[in-house]
Amino acid sequence: MFYEPRNGHGLPHNPFNAVVTPRPIGWISTRDSAGNDNLAPYSFFNAVAYEPPQVMFASTGIKPDRDGTKDSVSNIRETGVFCVNIVEYAMRDQMNASSASLPKDADEFEHAGLAKAECHQISATRVAEAPANLECKLTQIVQLPGTANFVVFGEVVGVHLRDDCLVDGIFDVTTFSPLARLGYKDYTQVEQTFSLKRPDE
Structure with missing residues (x-):
């Protein structure tokens, strides 16, 4: 089978997401300028x-209560920071x-029953x-x-x-079993x- 995405694929569901797999999940936490916390998973994520x-x-x-995007991007535009939580x-x-x-001022941590901790930087x-959290400062948003x-x-x-994820000085993913997105x-x-x-090592 071959198809051009612009012309459709003729299948019951879009196969694109199932082709590029597995994908790590970036569980992105942000805070808006009013102090409301937000948490959302994104499977288009990587180092x-x-x-x-x-x-x-x-x-x-798009969320209807945001200006052409979702809570995470909107909050990052306001504050310039975000945290990636490994799932x-x-x-x-x-x-x-x-x-x-959920509404933009709702707290997904509370909705999902998750304990919070404040970032350091x-x-x-x-x-x-x-298992791990990456505190990040925004460098750019590309449309x-x-x-x-x-x-x-x-x-x-x-x-x-x-x-408990550190074993003999190594961050060992087998200690927590990372979750990844398929299609x-x-x-x-x-x-x-x-x-x-690698061949040259």
């Missing part, structure tokens, strides 16, 4: 640079609950029990073609690692890992 460490996430939808399999239900479309709240497609880039200025309504978890050496 993009080592030095200095930088990450990105993309927001691709483990054990928190899948809370992550899913936080994806609900930025004015935002983080998921207290997450992509299409309706309400924004990519947010941030420099990581603070890193929290849960103590449609499907997810997966990391349960096994293996190592490969």
